[in-house]
Amino acid sequence: MNIKDMTIIELVKKIKNREYRVYDIISEVFNTIEANESKYNQYISLYKKEAMEKARLLDKKIENNEKVGRLVGIPISIKDNICVKGMKCTCGSRILENFVAPYNADAVDALLQEDAIIIGKTNMDEFGMGSTTETSAYGETRNFYDTDRVAGGSSGGSAVSVAAGECMVSLGTDTGGSIRQPAAYNGLVGIKPTYGAVSRYGLVAYASSFDVIGPIANNVIDAAYVLEIINRHDKKDSTSREVKLFKDSNNQYNQYNNSSNNSNNSSNNSSNNSNNNNNNNNNNNNNNNGNNEIWLEHIENISDNNISLKGKKIAIIDTYIEPLSDDVKRKMDMMCNKLTELGAIVENISMDIIKYVVPTYYTLACAEASSNLSRYDGVKYGHRASKYRDLNEMYKQTRTEGFGTEVKRRIMLGNYVLSKGYYEEYYLKALKSKTAIVNKFKNVFETYDAILSPVTANVAPKVGESLEKPLRMYISDVYTTAVNIAGLPAIAFPVGKSKEGMPIGLQLIGNHFCEKEIIDIACICEQNM
Known part of the structure; x- marks a missing residue:
């Protein structure tokens, strides 16, 4: 049995029909x-x-x-920066090599409540x-x-675990393109x-x-199916919004803009009241069950070709086309032609502000990283240096031993742009640039349904090529980071x-909370490839 030959629903x-035993499936996976x-x-x-124990149960x-x-x-x-209670959570770093998560991420809870099995x-x-x-x-x-090439990142392990047929979906994270x-x-x-x-x-x-947090899967239906399950409001995350992506989603953007923020402040204590958590999770679970029926019906409509692209307006950002390799450009042209055949209106648009995307992203992301990673000092958790004379030396040695070169580089860059002499020149300008980028995308979505x-x-580079030229690696993020800056779905x-x-992949970008629209288009594209 090859699980890649079936969808999750199948x-x-x-x-449930007892054609397969869960124990046999998980045995084959391992x-x-x-x-x-x-x-x-x-x-x-x-x-x-x-x-295996859960499979038996x-x-x-x-x-x-x-x-x-x-x-x-x-x-x-599950990507190793997402907490699963009782499992290691290293974040790919030596500084958290032996850290074991004391609680579940909300997205993990959502999967476990639906009887998913976490393999690693x-x-x-x-x-x-x-x-x-x-x-x-x-x-x-x-x-x-091709094992001579990289898997991509930062969710490379998640992607390969799915591609190799070892799981049907993986939870990854996307800060600047790390899922896509x-x-x-x-x-x-x-x-x-x-x-x-x-929820984060x-x-x-x-x-x-x-x-x-988002899913990586073999097909659009599986990815969307899991997204529908993990999309729920969480009182433990103050940035979580009370929006159902697959219910009345045509009005989601207006609802998002007009609604007041009812989110509560996230808890600073990882050990929250279990009764409150259970009540919250059960309510989310009950609400999602009805939502899931709507989504399953919608999936059937797509499969039966009852969803049309006629009249859908799709934008192509012209500055994205010039640097493409011949192979990727050919696939872009092919997809534009296919969308036109299916009734969509495909038009090129100009977005000069794209040239500010990479510097804006790296200025802000590194600034936030330098603050977030300051907690890893050898005191509360994680690695602690064994040899030091005083507290300051313990901090220094712990972070020197625990962090890798790229992390140190980004911490240094973040500290630099936040320093007294450069805060206004770099960090504040990046915040203004972020606002301009958000507003530009808002303007685009007043006219267009999606951006292709x-x-x-290019395709995946050879192992070692990107590390030799880190600046080239940063610049290559131009296609993905704008989505994160603007908070958009893709x-x-x-x-x-x-x-x-x-393999070559393309992406569809949608308006805030309009995942269903871009998933519909991607599903139709997948069926017509």
Whole structure:
């Protein structure tokens, strides 16, 4: 049995009908992992014993005709900067090498409440800082299609775990493209939700105003199915919004703009009152069940070609086209022609402000990172240097030993732009630039339903190429970081392969909380490729 040959909905149906035992599925998953792990290095930690025990329990529940969840028996991997209670959470760094999460992220709770099975924590660039998974303290993850090439990053391990058929979906994080880029490099679908659509509670922060959790899957339907489950309001995250992405989503943007912020401040204490949490989670679970029925009906309409692109207006940002490789440009042209054939109106637009995207992103992200990572000093948790003479030397030695080169570089850059002499010149200007970028995208979405864009200019590079030229790695983020700056949703999806046989992905960008619209378009594109 190859789980890549089925959607989540199909496999869940077979499990509930007792055509497959959960225990057999999870056993096969770990057999595949054991065969692949030395080739790809996609996991930091695995939890076979716990997964097999849960598989047995779920099989018993099914035998006893007990109610089971919408993800019953589905194997899922989790990026190693998302907390899972009782599992390591290293963030790909030596400084958190032995840290064990004391609680679940809200997105993880949402999956577990639907009877998903977590098989392990996936490799990643250290604290999400990188585009190749080469900055991980645990070695680089290799591309599924060519092990001489990178898997992408920072959610490279998540992408490869799905591509290798070891799980049906993986939770990744996207701060500047870290879900979409590895998904594109490995021929997968990745969704970066609107900022606030998925709780960040339990996500170890890199840049708090950009970080989001989202799914990577084999197809659009699976990614959307999981997004619908983890999209819920969470009182533990003050940035979480009370918006259902797959219910009346045509009016979601107006609702988002006109609604008052009812979110409560996030808790500073990781040990929250369990009764309150359970009540909150149960309410979310009940609300989502009805929502899921609407979404399943919508999926069937797409599958039956009852959803049309006629009259949909899709923009192409002209400055994104020039730097593309021949292979990627050819796929962009092909997709534009296909969308036109399907009835969409495809038009080029000019966005000169794009040239400010990369410097704006790295100025703000590094500033936030320097603040967020200041907590790793060897006092409360994580690595502590063994040799030091005083407190200041302990701080210095701990951080010197615990952080890698790329993390140190970004901390230094963040401290620089926040320093007294450069705060106004760099940081404040970047904030003004962010506002201008947000406003420009708002103007675009007054006319257009979506933006079609490359995810990267080229296919996955060879291992080692990006580390030799970090500035080139930063510049390559121009296609993805604007989405994070503006807090917009985007979905990356595969559109074929290069002449070398490497996957190429494109992305659709939508207005705030309009995930359903871009998912519809991506689903139709997927069916017509």
